[in-house]
Amino acid sequence: MQGILANMQSLLYLVVLSLGLLAAAESPISPYSLHEKRTHIPAGWSLQRRHEPTSALPLRFALTQSNIDNIEKLLMDVSHPESSNYGNHWTAGQVIQAFAPSEETISAVRNWILENGFEEERVKVTSNKGWIEVDATTEEAERLLQTEYKVYSHASGKNHVACDAYHLPSHIQPHVDFVTPSVHFDARLSRRSDEPARSVGKPGYGSAPKTTGQVDAVEISSTDVSTCDEYITPACLRALYGLDYTPVATAKNSFGIVEYTPEAYLQTDINLFAMNFSEGLYGVSPYMVSIDGGYAQTEYQGFDYNGESDLDLQYGMTLVTPAQQVTLYQVGDMVEGASFNNFLDALDGSYCTFEGGDDYTQDAMYPDTEPGGYMGPEACGTATPTYVISTSYSYNEADLTPFYTARQCAEYAKLGLMGVTILYSSGDYGVAGNDDVCLNPNGTQTADGTMFNPTFPGTCPYITSVGATQVNPNSTVYEPESACEQVIYSGGGFSNYFAMPSYQKEAVDYYLANYYPDYPATMWNSTGMSRGFPDISANGANYVVAVNGAFELVYGTSCSTPVNGAIFTMINDARLAAGKSTIGFINPTIYSTDFSGLFNDITMGDNPGCGTNGFNATPGWDPVTGLGTPNFPKLVAKWLSLP
Incomplete structure (x- = not known):
């Protein structure tokens, strides 16, 4: 319990980071810092082994978006009764344009990956500019993210690859929301053949009237x-x-x-x-x-x-x-x-x-x-x-x-x-x-x-x-x-x-x-x-x-x-x-x-x-x-x- 509470401020910090409320990137050469960390293995899962170093482990970097750092201010501008813009709501097009990914973010993350020895053909920016995908091996991913990947298994027979924590250079952190696979352990489990949807983790599980x-x-x-x-x-x-x-x-x-x-x-x-x-x-x-x-x-x-x-x-x-x-x-x-x-x-x-x-x-x-x-x-x-x-x-x-x-x-x-x-x-x-x-x-x-x-x-x-x-x-x-x-x-x-x-x-x-x-x-x-x-x-x-x-x-x-x-x-x-x-x-x-x-x-x-x-x-x-x-x-x- 105390461990959880001790991490509350860091959790708040992580969310602030996720919403882009940090300062712009620092020096192009900066030390690695913790980006995400998981505190426990979810119930029902057990550690099996280290992931094989030569196994393929495609990485996906979720890029932060423009203007997320201003989103509360922008929302208050049209929502607070004392604002002169109260009720002047945006169109869907204006929202899309305002929060489109920046070229600075794309370039910063892509260049960092290339500088770490990945060939250009293995680094792809998706057409929507929301992801950068990297064809990597486990060994390469561990070096890039300063982490260790492990294989976990569930009683249902499902396997899951994850790490306990991973790190990013300080100048890259403001440009990356999260990386997959990594600490995210919300793996969906298979249902019985006679059971309809609404499995663990779905909305409504446990919250019904x-x-x-x-x-x-x-x-x-x-x-x-x-x-x-x-x-x-x-x-x-x-x-x-x-x-x-x-x-x-x-x-x-x-x-x-x-x-x-x-x-x-x-x-x-x-x-x-x-x-x-x-x-x-x-x-x-x-x-x-x-x-x-x-x-x-x-x-x-x-x-x-x-x-x-x-x-x-x-x-x-x-x-x-x-x-x-x-x-x-x-x-x-x-x-x-x-x-x-x-x-x-x-x-x-x-x-x-x-x-x-x-x-x-x-x-x-x-x-x-x-x-x-x-x-x-x-x-x-x-x-x-x-x-x-x-x-x-x-x-x-x-x-x-x-x-x-x-x-x-x-x-x-x-x-x-x-x-x-x-x-x-x-x-x-x-x-x-x-x-x-x-x-x-x-x-x-x-x-x-x-x-x-x-x-x-x-x-x-x-x-x-x-x-x-x-x-x-x-x-x-x-x-x-x-x-x-x-x-x-x-x-x-x-x-x-x-x-x-x-x-x-x-x-x-x-x-x-x-x-x-x-x-x-x-x-x-x-x-x-x-x-x-x-x-x-x-x-x-x-x-x-x-x-x-x-x-x-x-x-x-x-x-x-x-x-x-x-x-x-x-x-x-x-x-x-x-x-x-x-x-x-x-x-x-x-x-x-x-x-x-x-x-x-x-x-x-x-x-x-x-x-x-x-x-x-x-x-x-x-x-x-x-x-x-x-x-x-x-x-x-x-x-x-x-x-």
Whole structure:
């Protein structure tokens, strides 16, 4: 544990490096420095031997991109309410042009490789200029990177070549994001032949909504809000957050919900929900955008396969009303599945190659040559981003390397520049990670770990992380909510990878100054310099959802995320109707002084995990419920007052 915490500042440093926030290159002749290091061998893997010196080991250098060092400044310029450029969002073309690789970076890395004895024909710059590929042997790679390559094996029979750490010259480090193969150990494992996608490491593994079983919907009123402490319906949510609004700019507006195959909705469930709780929704389907072979599969059914999608769509579509089309991004085929990066590739064609492109030890590769796989080309720039995108899936931050998360986080910033609001659920296990695992001193994650385990992308400073609240037992929707403590606990805490963004500093500093957690520094990132999450919350307990022809009670930040997405979509409607821009990346706005008090502050409850009570909900921002839950009338009025 202490070893992990001792490395926190270096992890933050690595992410800053990955985002290009270092100074320009130093002298052409400079000493080698550590570039990446892995602290442990992942569970299930074992060291077998040194890799053979003469074996082929093709190296790939992911090159850093132009202007990444300015990305927060550029994003704040169009997102902060006090900026003269507020709402002047970029086009996709402007984003691509601004972050294209520089010739200086390409030349610096290529020349260094050539100077180390590699012939020109063995050094190739890819057509997109994101990678430099080198045909090397193991011996040559070890000399170039000052490392040792080893072969690891998994119980499944899969082998993996990796090193514990590698080094680069100081003048080369600012030009290289990461190198493969190297310390990245997110190798995808083969599934059993009778098992659909969603294997270890895929979004949604361990982060799905929870259920306490079926309920009789006949006893639940579609309009009465007197039983919202037992059953949450759309009427309860409209009462809680003041969402009394009829959209008028539906042709200009959009709301996107992301699902990962094999999770899929059933139209019969939407129809059942409509007959009981959502007048006008019967027979209405989301507009589905298939990404990498994604489709609304029906081969596998049950809560595990339909609960997430049914929940997201039934509530998302109802709250924006059937008049507003909802876009369903269905990602990945039934064989390979997909990652967040596969989805982002489809939104932004430049991301397919950005900083070296996808990591195929972690991200799905298409065409999928496995039997029954999607044989079409990888989706790159094939989908248009909606103005609000809600995703109820997450990884544990520790599942991924700092460089992998930094590359993806930068893409969320680019979407923010284009006026897109990105929402992610914060997790359902309090200060623990998905599946209720916590960190150990050696970096592994186990049920008996003692260090708080934040989720990702919730810790990325360029998305809005959503926690969960509840209507307290025997209370009404007109009384204050508390942090969710039924079945699930609102995910929250402090990142071990990402530095605190400037927009959050005042709020987090206030929390740490007045409500400093009573835990030793060995248990959480107590530096006061890291990103805190969540940013906001909404109700996440006792949702009545139609799943497989019956109604179930459902819990999770999977509930609260699409609810906030629907509310922000309606705020966009009001602004678009007034001839204004979309709200885009909302964090600089909602943390600003002008928006103080516009969320319902949550001051009760905590988020247990890792053998503790977790953090406490307090006045102001806290790492349990963020700034609080939305007050639609106040928020829409304030956003309409902005340019």
